[in-house]
Amino acid sequence: MASTDSVLKPDHGTKQKHFIFTEEHERLRESISSYVLKELTPHAEEWEKAKWFDSAVFPRMGELGFLGLSYPEEYGGQGGDYFCNIVLAEEITKAKCGGLAMGIAVHTDMATPPVHLFGTEEQKQEYLVPSIKGTKISSLGITEPDAGSDVSGIKTRAVKDGDEYVINGSKTYITNGHRSDYIVLVTKTDDSAGYDGFTLFLVDMDLPGVIREKKLEKLGMHASDTALLAFQDVRVPETAVLGQVGKGFYHIMWELQGERLIGAAGCVAGAQQCMDQTLKYAMERTAFGRQIGKFQVTRHKFAEMATKIEAARQMVYTTAWRFNNGEYPVREISMAKLYAARIAVEVADECIQIHGGAGYMTEYGVERVWRDMRLNRIGAGTDEIMLDVIGRSYGL
Numbered sequence: 001m002a003s004t005d006s007v008l009k010p011d012h013g014t015k016q017k018h019f020i021f022t023e024e025h026e027r028l029r030e031s032i033s034s035y036v037l038k039e040l041t042p043h044a045e046e047w048e049k050a051k052w053f054d055s056a057v058f059p060r061m062g063e064l065g066f067l068g069l070s071y072p073e074e075y076g077g078q079g080g081d082y083f084c085n086i087v088l089a090e091e092i093t094k095a096k097c098g099g100l101a102m103g104i105a106v107h108t109d110m111a112t113p114p115v116h117l118f119g120t121e122e123q124k125q126e127y128l129v130p131s132i133k134g135t136k137i138s139s140l141g142i143t144e145p146d147a148g149s150d151v152s153g154i155k156t157r158a159v160k161d162g163d164e165y166v167i168n169g170s171k172t173y174i175t176n177g178h179r180s181d182y183i184v185l186v187t188k189t190d191d192s193a194g195y196d197g198f199t200l201f202l203v204d205m206d207l208p209g210v211i212r213e214k215k216l217e218k219l220g221m222h223a224s225d226t227a228l229l230a231f232q233d234v235r236v237p238e239t240a241v242l243g244q245v246g247k248g249f250y251h252i253m254w255e256l257q258g259e260r261l262i263g264a265a266g267c268v269a270g271a272q273q274c275m276d277q278t279l280k281y282a283m284e285r286t287a288f289g290r291q292i293g294k295f296q297v298t299r300h301k302f303a304e305m306a307t308k309i310e311a312a313r314q315m316v317y318t319t320a321w322r323f324n325n326g327e328y329p330v331r332e333i334s335m336a337k338l339y340a341a342r343i344a345v346e347v348a349d350e351c352i353q354i355h356g357g358a359g360y361m362t363e364y365g366v367e368r369v370w371r372d373m374r375l376n377r378i379g380a381g382t383d384e385i386m387l388d389v390i391g392r393s394y395g396l
């Protein structure tokens, strides 16, 4: 409640940004932040240039407990809530290495959640436990050369043969595809069953017939590895089925919700950092005898950016609160993903502009934020697909 004293001056510095976070989350934030700044940020440049971040990051993060923040303790997790994952997604952006953040997010919030939710006890012991330790790295295979947005158009087939399945097909743009020990693979098992003809599999990447074909070159996210993969007569036992046979489409649609929400959280945090860094620059750089930040036009640019970031943040946090409560808010997740991805690109673009020529130089890192952020309007479902999901949710 307001008091006579508290209304004397606006409070711009409050630490508690939203009701979803507790003191415990703030302690976690400090601990992740200090790890990131000490052990990851110093390597960002080197990993960007090498187009590969050190895979040793996984076991180190596992050792620190950061790869299983919301997984049950019985599997080696920390037993926290979903907001812990949001904290990780936000703090890891301090590494200033979008590719690293993406490689970790694919592992913690995209490939392993289906293992946790749909996996058998044996599968959890074999894949989830080592993933939380960071001794097994995961990837997720949905997209194919001929089908991305239209997941139902995939051609990878898994055909039953006795007590095995034989898998044939191709997957592309697979993050962690060159380093992963296993992949959560989306396949078609029954051509005549429509959406009930898809099945997920857990496929070890060292099986005969799994071919890591090509390391794909990209606009940004350089530190992550992106693979074109082929599956040629790959034989897996029936026990490799993840979840229910024929329900893979529904399983993967659920997975995409967490992927989109965590991506949105990363966009907000990345945009905030880019703005903060640019704010500092605008206070230091002078033109026509004054700080460029003091031109009204620049001040208004910051006001626009800050307002958009705040709106996106509130959407992400409130939707995360519903997701954490066990709701399935597909419409709002799509809105948060769409909006956060768009404003992150807009903010990065404006930050380049405020930096002038310096913004175009790699040394300031702002152009990299723009290149990295640009992916978010495509990956995990394009802007157009988000708009379609939102529009259809109104019966259109």
Ligand SMILES: Cc1cc2nc3c(=O)[nH]c(=O)nc-3n(C[C@H](O)[C@H](O)[C@H](O)COP(=O)(O)OP(=O)(O)OC[C@H]3O[C@@H](n4cnc5c(N)ncnc54)[C@H](O)[C@@H]3O)c2cc1C
Pocket (backbone or CB within 6 Å): 106, 140, 141, 142, 143, 147, 148, 149, 150, 172, 173, 174, 175, 176, 218, 221, 226, 375, 378, 379, 380, 381, 382, 383, 384, 385, 388
């Ligand atoms: C760096 C990177 C990493 C990735 N990592 C992974 C990963 O780890 N695993 C994985 O499975 N995938 C991954 N992806 C794939 C990503 O999810 C897809 O690229 C994305 O879903 C879009 O699919 P697409 O590229 O086939 O585009 P397409 O589906 O061919 O779309 C092309 C254009 O058509 C538009 N379009 C398509 N359908 C409609 C429609 N119904 N209405 C209006 N417009 C439409 C799209 O919006 C887009 O503008 C990654 C992609 C990139 C670039």
